[in-house]
Amino acid sequence: MSENLEHSFVKQLQENQNIIHKICRLYTAGEDAHKDLFQEITIQLWKAYPKFRGDSKFSTWAYRVALNTAITLYRKSKRSVPTIEFEGRNHFMNEVDYNYEEEEQIKLMYKAVYLLNDIEKALVYMYLEDKDYQEIAETLGISEVNARVKMNRIKGKLKKILNP
Amino acid sequence: MKELDLLKKDWKKTENSFEQISETEIYKMIHKKSSSIVKWIFIISIIEFVVLNAIGFLLPDDTIHQLGWLENLIQVLNFLSYGLALFFMFLFYKNYKTISTTSTTKKLMESIIKTRKTVQYYIYSILATGLLAGIFVGFYLIRKAFIENNQSVMITFFESLVLFIFIAIILGLVWLFYRIIYGFLLKRLQKNYEELSKIDL
Numbered sequence: 001m002s003e004n005l006e007h008s009f010v011k012q013l014q015e016n017q018n019i020i021h022k023i024c025r026l027y028t029a030g031e032d033a034h035k036d037l038f039q040e041i042t043i044q045l046w047k048a049y050p051k052f053r054g055d056s057k058f059s060t061w062a063y064r065v066a067l068n069t070a071i072t073l074y075r076k077s078k079r080s081v082p083t084i085e086f087e088g089r090n091h092f093m094n095e096v097d098y099n100y101e102e103e104e105q106i107k108l109m110y111k112a113v114y115l116l117n118d119i120e121k122a123l124v125y126m127y128l129e130d131k132d133y134q135e136i137a138e139t140l141g142i143s144e145v146n147a148r149v150k151m152n153r154i155k156g157k158l159k160k161i162l163n164p
Numbered sequence: 165m166k167e168l169d170l171l172k173k174d175w176k177k178t179e180n181s182f183e184q185i186s187e188t189e190i191y192k193m194i195h196k197k198s199s200s201i202v203k204w205i206f207i208i209s210i211i212e213f214v215v216l217n218a219i220g221f222l223l224p225d226d227t228i229h230q231l232g233w234l235e236n237l238i239q240v241l242n243f244l245s246y247g248l249a250l251f252f253m254f255l256f257y258k259n260y261k262t263i264s265t266t267s268t269t270k271k272l273m274e275s276i277i278k279t280r281k282t283v284q285y286y287i288y289s290i291l292a293t294g295l296l297a298g299i300f301v302g303f304y305l306i307r308k309a310f311i312e313n314n315q316s317v318m319i320t321f322f323e324s325l326v327l328f329i330f331i332a333i334i335l336g337l338v339w340l341f342y343r344i345i346y347g348f349l350l351k352r353l354q355k356n357y358e359e360l361s362k363i364d365l
Contacts, residue, residue, distance in 0.1 A: 010190045017190075021182035022175075038185070039193050046194040048265045065265040068272050071356055073200035073265070075349070102170065109171040118352075119359045122269070127168075128175045141268030142364050150363045155165045162167060 009049050012058045013042065019062050022129075026113060026121045027070045037074055044069045064139050067125070071118045112161040120154050127151060201349045202263055202276060208349075209256060209283040212341055216290050217249060219334060234304050241297050245290060252286035273357040280350065287338055298331060 020041050024034040045065050052061050113124055119140070126136045133151075137144040185193075197203075259279040265272065302324065309320045 006191070006194070010187050010194070013190055014185070014187050017185055018179055018182055022179075025182075039196060040198060040200060042190060042193045043196065043198045044200065044265050047198070051264070051266060061266070064268075068265045068267075068269055069200070071269055072272050072276065072353055073202055075199060075201055075204075076352075105167060106170055106174045109167050113171070117359055118356050119363070128172050130172075139268060140360060140363075141270030142360065146363050155168060158168065159165065 005049065009046060013045065013062075016059050016062055019059060020066050023066050023070050023125060026125055027074075027118070029114065033076070037070060040074050041066045041069045044073065060135075063126070063129075063131075067122050067139060071122055108162060109158070112158050115161055116154065116157065120150075120157070123147065123151055123154055201353065202260075204349055205276065205280055205345070206260060208341065208345055209280075212283055212287065213249065213253060213256075215337065216287065234300060237300060238297055241293055245293050248286070248289050248293070252282060252289070256282045256286075270357075270360055273353060273360070276353060277350075277357065280345065284342075287341075291335075291338065294331070294334070298327065302327060 020038055021034075023041070024037045028034045028037050045062060048065050052058070113121065116124065122140060123136060126139065131139075133144050133147050136151075137147040140147070142150075256279065259275065259282055263272065263275045263279060267275070305323060306320055309323075
């Protein structure tokens with residue numbers, strides 16, 4: 001593959017890398033696993049890049065490949081220990097904004113989302129990314145109505161996890 | 165859901181909290197090897213094709229020459245199995261090529277499962293032709309031993325036993341591959357596929 005292609009890919013990926021980081025955050029626990037998945041997604045994006053024609057936005061295309069990798073292709077390595085390390089998250093918050101109770105609730109929510117299965121995580125991810133149901137349905141290959149129904153069920157499930 | 169809205173707010177806020185990966189690091193990454201399950205399915209399938217065909221080569225040639233009229237039948241089965249191997253390899257390659265990370269999640273999973281099934285069907289077809297040949301040869305040998313050569317029951321039994329062990333080893337190998345693939349590679353994918361299919365029920 002030509003160097004030009006490589007250069008434009010690396011540049012676009014560097015600019016859009018948070019898409020991948022956010023997927024890694026939902027699908028992995030621990031720094032090693034995060035890096036592992038990030039690398040696999042990057043490789044898959046690069047492999048699919050020659051087919052990316054630019055008729056959609058780089059980010060829209062990247063969402064699909066990245067989610068597909070996390071749900072379908074990625075093999076969890078043995079190195080990743082399933083401990084949840086949300087405590088170490090860096091927050092960029094102003095002192096004024098700081099609300100202890102709210103902060104605690106957010107932590108619990110991340111933990112609850114981590115307990116969902118891979119498909120449910122994908123729906124939550126796209127929901128958090130403000131994707132509409134049409135795009136969610138198109139990415140996963142399900143109907144729009146059922147995507148909506150499923151999202152409501154997930155909300156119920158999360159409620160149950162939070163208040164057992 | 166209140167909590168989910170809260171999470172969404174935080175999600176947006178922490179957008180820039182990830183340690184950024186440099187362009188140099190990305191360059192390095194794209195030259196590393198993938199460890200995706202598709203790659204492993206590809207490698208293992210190739211091994212299966214090779215191993216199954218190698219077993220065909222290892223079969224003792226001299227027994228075939230003592231089979232009289234059966235010899236021709238075995239030859240036909242032999243050619244048939246090569247034809248089958250080529251046909252399945254073509255199908256396998258075609259299916260493998262349709263695996264694309266840019267299709268929908270469901271489609272992607274379907275094409276992986278389909279690719280895997282191609283190899284499985286190949287194994288079944290090889291086992292079926294092998295079994296067919298085994299039955300023919302077995303009957304022929306037993307008939308010959310008893311009627312023409314007056315061979316003792318002991319020797320016939322011993323010969324049958326060797327044949328049986330050989331078939332058992334092949335079946336064992338097939339089972340092993342099956343376990344490796346389903347145990348380590350496809351378990352999670354199958355689970356996710358079922359989960360996704362359930363949504364559209």
